[in-house]
Amino acid sequence: MILACHNLNKSFGERIIVKDGSFHIEDREKVAFVGVNGAGKSTILKMIIGEEPTDSGNIVLTKGKTIGYLAQQQNLISGNSIYEELKTAKADIIKLEEQIRTIEHELKGLSGDELQTRLNTYNRLMSEFESKNGYAYESEIIGVLKGLGFQENEFSKEASTLSGGQKTRVSLGKLLLTKPDILLLDEPTNHLDLNSISWLETYLLNYPGAVFIVSHDRFFLNRVVTKVVEIDQGHLRMYNGNYKDYAEKKRQLRDAQMKEYLNQQREIKHQEAVIEKLKSFNREKSIKRAESREKMLDKIERIDKPMDSTQEMHFELNPSCISGNDVLTVEHLTKRFETQTLFSDISFEIKRGEHVAIIGDNGTGKTTLLKILNQVLDADEGAFTLGSKVKIGYYDQEHHVLHDNKTIFEEISDDYPSLTNTQIRNTLAAFQFTADDVFKLIRDLSGGEKGRVSLAKLMLSEANFLILDEPTNHLDITSKEILEQALNDYTGTILYVSHDRYFINQTASRILELVNQTFVNYIGNYDYYLEKKEELTAKYAPVSPETSVNSKVTNPNTFSESQEPFGQKLSWQEQKEAQARERKRKNDLKKTEERIAVLETRNQEIDELMTQEDIYSNSVKCQELAIEKSSNEEELETLYEQWADLAEE
Structure with a gap:
């Protein structure tokens, strides 16, 4: 275990953020942190890194482990270029390299024990440099920058002049390059395009440390995480699996809670009706029985009705009139x-x-x-x-x-x-x-x-x-x-x-x-x-x-003659129809293959049946099976031809 949070409590005035909340993250584990807007996810991340105090509870990071945090908003004021800003993440390697170069210059003028001492230091530094993959740090920086969507001609831009989204990408790249033992990421995909998100998914899946991610990107969470921590009305719960697994388990849990609540409500109403009926008899014995049932009813621990995390939006989009085609x-x-x-x-x-x-x-x-x-x-x-x-x-x-x-x-x-x-x-x-x-x-x-x-x-x-x-x-x-x-x-x-x-x-x-x-x-x-x-x-x-060179491109709806045979130009409608035909061909091919498999399996079954004494000694049954197999063979001949035609298209 790399991080454990025990019995966390935090409130702002009367608003409860978390009440007696606990969860843990294992080494190398990829965990999502989910909840509605305003539930307190960012506050809890800040509590973990010490930016926000807890009211009570313990947050324990395993001794010797490092933690890195990406906030939603960034303020880069160093004056560095984009490339220089990411280079600061490799300051330890750069310092090692400088020390190694200094010693290399010194060695020329040394001898004896002094030379041996410096050589020992040199070898130790070289070993550390190599273990930290020092020779590849520049290509690693470039790889991260390109992965996050920066072009090489942007590397020299001053980071402080960038937009908020670009600053977030720079900060994310810098954080990834520092490689802390646990990454805390608050909405890391907000300012990334599709290619950059796919790159980040792969990077995090292969990341050697643990990751704790706040995100509303369901596709991203389904690919990356293996555990979900949920904050709901101040309560923290853990679920194993990705977001899809969590959503299904959450639905099942809510359904079970609602069923339990409704069953109890039915029982309470039934008992109240019985009590009312007993009292209506106006007999001493009946009234005592009613009072006894009332006492039992008062002792029941009432189940709260499952509530939604927040008031949901509810709206419909209705056009005032129908447009032309x-x-x-x-x-x-x-x-x-x-x-x-x-x-x-x-x-x-x-x-x-x-x-x-x-x-x-x-x-x-x-x-x-x-x-x-x-x-x-x-x-x-x-x-x-x-x-x-x-x-x-x-x-x-x-x-x-x-x-x-x-x-x-x-x-x-x-x-x-x-x-x-x-x-x-x-x-x-x-x-x-x-x-x-x-x-x-x-x-x-x-x-x-x-x-x-x-x-x-x-x-x-x-x-x-x-x-x-x-x-x-x-x-x-x-x-x-x-x-x-x-x-x-x-x-x-x-x-x-x-x-x-x-x-x-x-x-x-x-x-x-x-x-x-x-x-x-x-x-x-x-x-x-x-x-x-x-x-x-x-x-x-x-x-x-x-x-x-010329920034001139083909129109996707009237493709160039070099792209289509015999100088044909496909209109958008023709392209749409062509793609529809291709989908139909694949669907027909699949259906044909499935039908062939069914008939071939059935013919094998018939062959096996014909070896059984109760079958081959029954001339009527033998004839029925022979006719069925003959019919199957005829259909198969047609299907084989059909499959060949579809496969060649």
Whole structure:
């Protein structure tokens, strides 16, 4: 065991963070720390590292073990470049290297015992240098920086000038390079793109120490952790398994608690009815029996009704009208910032009812595209057209559509003046803003609270085309699940940017990946994207000298003649149909193989039956089996041909 927390207690005024909470983490164990926003996860991490005092209880770190902590917010003011900042994590190795070089210069002028003493020191330092993998520390730094999404031309940027998300990535890289015995990570995936998250998953899976992670990324937790610590209404509980295992065990436990509660309530009501009936007889004997039952009832230890961790959001997204079938048509769109081309000559269409996710690395232009479609930014070239009766609802991850100096109530009432005070309060209550909360200023809200205000405005908009930029950022898992359900029930059209792979899997029917300055289209969810990514990227968005030099790329919907035989150009619709045909072919091939296996197994069974005396001595039964086998053989001949045709396609 590397870390143990015993009987922790912490309160802020009347608000209880944790009450008699205990958990432990074993060496090399990967553990998730989950709970709704505001439950106290970050506070407990700060208690573990000593930034926040406990009211009572013990936190024990095994003697000689080191601990590293990544907070959600970082403040890098050293003046170092990105590369130099990460280099400080290897200060001990760099110091060793300097000592070794100094001794190497000294050795030339030494002799005798003095030479031998310095040689001994030199050999000791070299051994330590090699054991710490000193020769590879620079390549290790570069590997971590690239893994976290930094390009080589960014290494020299001053860290203090970076955005909040970039600073967090720098701090994460620095922490990983120090390799403490236990890592405490508070929302490490918040500012990472899909490739960086995948890299971090692999890094943590192979990390030689223990990891304690606060995260709302279900896909990430399912891959990395083997234990979950939950904080729920001040209580800490441990569950073995990944997030999926935890969620299932949690559901089973809640169901069992609810069943136990309901059974007890039925028994209590039954006893109360019996008592009331006995008293109604108005006989001394009956009254004594009623009194005896009352005493027994009073002694029952009442089971509390299982409560949710927090008041959940509850909302529906309903379009005010049905749009035309062609919702959005983008033609030859290009956007540049100074010398950087984000995307070039892109074209695509979105039809009514589609749920389309846009994915891609950080900095490729996903948010910029959404801003162009919402007329916040202008494109450099090309145009887009909205279809008939299309009404846009826009969710901005930076919440620029909110007004810092307004209260939450004013934010809604000013945009929707026809709503009564009661209607506004009811709407805000559905998003967990009650009582005086509605008079909080927008600028004083947390990221999660701003997200809920934006979702409330989105619901009231009654739009039939939702454009959403990172809608799950800062939402806890419960809120994400509610949003997923609302989007899946929504009858309009959705276009969104997200790095949440679980969310994409649950809500997307199509994915557009922005890669190499163009779009690659996937007709399916995230699992389908993973299956086809390598194949379709190589086909429709290859890296070429022309792409890197001229920033000119092929349009994913009218692919270049060199990519298609005989100069054919595939439209988006044709590509969609081609992918659908391929899925059908694979499905048919699988069904054919399964049917062949069934018939071949049955024929083997018939052959075995025919060797049994009670069968081969029964001419009627023998004839029946012979006819069945003959029929199977005919069907198999057809299936073999069918399989060969499908396999060759």
